[in-house]
Amino acid sequence: MYRDNDFIYEAIANFEEYSGLKVNVESTRNEYDAVLQIQHYSFCVWAKASARKSNVGIILEQIQQYDKNKNWILIADYLAKDVAEILRQQNCNYIDGAGNANIRTNNLFIHIEGKKKEKKEKKNQSRAFQEVGLKLLLLLISDEQSLQLSFRALAEKTDISLGSVSYIFQELEDSGFILKTKQRRILKNLDVLIERWVIAYNEVLKPRLLRKKYSTKRDDIEFFYEFSNAEEIYWGGEPAAKILTASLRPAIYTIYYNGELPKMSIGLKLIPDSNGNIEVYNMFWTDDLKFKYPNTAPPLVVYADLMGTESSRNAEAAKIIMDNELQY
Template identity: 35%
Template sequence: MMNLETKEQLILAKAIDAFQRTTGLQIHHVWEGGPADALLTIQTPDHPVHFEAEIKGVIDRFKTLTHIRELGTRTKPVLLVAPYITKEIATQCRELDLPFIDEAGNAYIKTPGLFVYVVGQARPERTHEKPEFTALTTGGLKIVFALLNQKTIAPQTYREIATFAKVALGTVGPVLTNLENRGFLTPTDLGPRRILDKKRLEEEWVAHYPIKLRPKLNARRFTAAKEDWYRDVNIEQYDAYWGGEVAAEKLTGYLKPAKITIYARKNLDRLIVENRLRPDVNGDIEILEAFWAVDTELQMNGVVPALLVYADLLATTNPRNIETARLIYDRYLTQA
């Protein structure tokens, strides 16, 4: 029996079955592999190919992929096994030369005598998170963001948490229970609530934000009359904040923004008119709704919280953005 948790066993079994179905290749052996989650052998027409499997239920596009790629010192190549690999993540894996398989049948493997690249397979209808992970719903992600960015909010009442996270009061209880059951919050019988395993909770939030919450923020796109129009703008006077690449430049001084991201709270008319922004579905300026209620403890003047900047950068496939995300994580999130 493999030395894996039940959930990991299920991910691996489904991914192997899907790989065999979409490629016609067989994975003959799976067994406990020391530092690896499992050892896999793919039987090609000419010879067997061996891998050390790393099974991940949640993928952080920066840390997970880079970490796995850096495991190349092992005796066998590392193979990422996940519930689902999107086209964007598949592209990044290929750029990193990181082999992967998933439950949908998507795969990338490049070794002497074997090349497999399958992308675009539909996400499986049943996911491992659907029945239990209420913290990964739209409302749940807002609540987790509140907990991660306002240190004093965790022990507060449900109503206070709902107000800060801008969610319905009835959303709070199930999400906090879910976080407690999964080891992210202290049990209520141990005194005031506090976050546990903050790093892993951040990773989960960053992985799901661009998929489940960001698309609900009513994004609108614009073009400006002047390329560097944003440099002299006091964005806070519009009750708005810089996100993405502009925020990254302000936090690190390292990135020259190619796209402008703004999170705004109220009517946008003044911001649009005074800065001569023109609606343009292909514009490089994106304005989204700010989804938290007030400034957070981890928020710089005029810039969204570092966790959100980090997530915005990782939602792109731009290598320089990914590099800047590392700087932001090291400077602002490891110390938070």
């Protein structure tokens, strides 16, 4: 799929204006999004349209993959202020679309902040990455065979309208995420699609699903897992990662539950606490979504929960889930 990275040039133009430096941009190298020459230093460019708190886990995981012998720089069309602070703590160079920058290498130090990008008129937002689209995409990504179902069957399985299914499929085809042949439909550019799903889920849908936060005085937190076997409780985030990867000790307990909160809170001996580390969300998938792990949310939801945090250990667990559960 063609990657729209034209924002690189706008970001560089704004950076040149505020820094007073001339930047040479080479964008013909297939292995990088671009290569910058600033003074006598070269930087391999990693471009992202959006760097937000909702996909900071993906960003931190990608930072770890890059060759430490090269100078790297993130160029983001939009870079959230709190993410910029995280990048500075990780010693990651960046330039955003407004020209804000933080670059440190050898004797070169540049810091620009407080610049605002001219706002563009908003375009109609894609249905594919709003609530109904996220529900449909969860099924399509989680179950490869669902791509071959009729629109009516997909509407029934996801509890969304037939018209919405049709519109969303057309958007996904137009965006290069679905290829339709005479025999079948094929999901394309899965890594890009999953990243967009993670961002939209953490920003659009998940905040609407939050029901309540709790804390507990119990020491035997393993009781949670025993209780979930008898109730319609599904673990997300860190506790689900513990089940899926056997490599993570939870600090935040994410629960998906559509039942009565008093029943659950009494059973688990929970204390209402707006700052608590036990977070209860409504489920948003239907029983037609089948997955092999009982009492865990779908792997894509668990992956998104983990990637929506700033934790490097969560990013490592998320990568295991990606490799084992989300690859066709």
